[in-house]
Amino acid sequence: MVSNVIEFQDVSKTYPNGTEALKEIDVSINEGEVVGLIGQNGAGKTTTVKLLLGLLKPTSGIVKLWGEHSYTLLSKTKKRIGFLLEDKGLYENLTVEENVLFWAKVYDADEQEVEKTLKGWNLWNERKMFVKDLSRGMKQRLAIAKAVIHNPHFIVMDEPTSNLDPVSRRTVVDLLKGFAGSDRTIFLTSHDLYDIERICTRVIMIRCGVIIADGSMEELRRQLKVGKEVKITVSRDIEGVLRNNISKRYPIKEIKDREILVSGEHCDTKDIVRFLIKNDVDVERVEEKKITLEDIYIEIIKEDEDR
């Protein structure tokens, strides 16, 4: 039976200065789901993470983790969570090794894991260095290393791939994918939609404290009625009656000189090409563009703004 790991029931959060960070959020996340939370700056992502980790108390509503209120989670439940906050949780005036050892002690993790972890994250040679002397990328790797040292069941990460070089970024993505395949629940926030797309099975979009979209990539595509985008380059300009006919018949997004941009859920490229040839238009090139999460995101934000 699939059980809920996280439940947000009508959760609102208003800060003492009056800022309404979240408005009546209703979300449940099941065991094994890999969820990405995306949104612009100030959308409410960090507030959501802080509510999840029990750092904030909701103004109204309930946040539950494994059925327990997140603000009053028991210590043994907290030991099942691995997290990375925006602020990393690294002590600048301790060495790399001391930082990992400290978090291993906090989570009662096996201290033998420290060496393995540092070697695994290519930080072994820097173990005696103070954190304040590390590069931003190294700090980020160290922060992730300490977050998963106790082999958590639920991982919450706020911007895990920021500041990372391509190699480290790949390592983090692979690690999270590895975790994802092992019944662990993952909750990520990121500005990098490409990473979210690679890792997550479900995407939640948040805007001004309100959830504006929630579902798998496929569901979001269906919701927006965008399946794919095809660019057809033809031999001559499309004008007049032909322009009207093709626009009526197919989900044309844009016609610009010799380029036709088609986008939609049921976009039959072959049929369009046949139609063009039948109307004495030679087709020079057909390029199919995959709809990325970024395209969906921008489209949803636009739709929401228009509303």
Place this chain on the structure above:
Amino acid sequence: MKAIVWKETRIFMHEKAKLITLILVSLFIIFINPFLPGREGTFSLISPLVPTLLGICIFSPVVFQTERYSRTLGSLLASPLSVQDIILGKCGAVFLFSYSITLLTSIPVLAVMGTGFLMGILMLLITTPIWGFVLIEIFCIAYATIKNPMVLQYLAMFITIGIVITMMNNGVTSIDIHLFLILNSIGIVLIFLLYVLMGGINKEKMMRIIS
């Protein structure tokens, strides 16, 4: 809690300048005490409190400032540690350092004392740790809940100076056994009351103050 004590101790060990200053100043104050005019080799019973108070002045701010500068309090509060664990761990580390230095500096002086040895030992081994811990708890709770910690540093400094002046002028060299028992009983009750008070500190408020 042990993890916090370990972490703070590591941070103190890296703060070598502060550590050496504390040891040297404590040594100076304790050693000069029996050689003051009119003291005739007696040990002032309040002198062991000096290194403890100096420890509070020097290390209590460090344990909270580290969280502020490293921006780590959020991670600490989201971890399996409770607010009580965190504050008590910090108190424990400050106590461990301050009291070690107190013992290190007071025992050699006591050992060469002719008079006041027994009472001195009792004060050093019972009253000083009890009241030292009470003071550390008060300061740590205050650092976690008051926005302007500089006020506290000055306060600790003034108390230390007050004790040093008292010690220099007419240092307390004997104490009634009943007063001794009452004093220590009050101290123990206060330690527990302050521990309970720690549990009532609001996480969100603490984050706003320290972050």
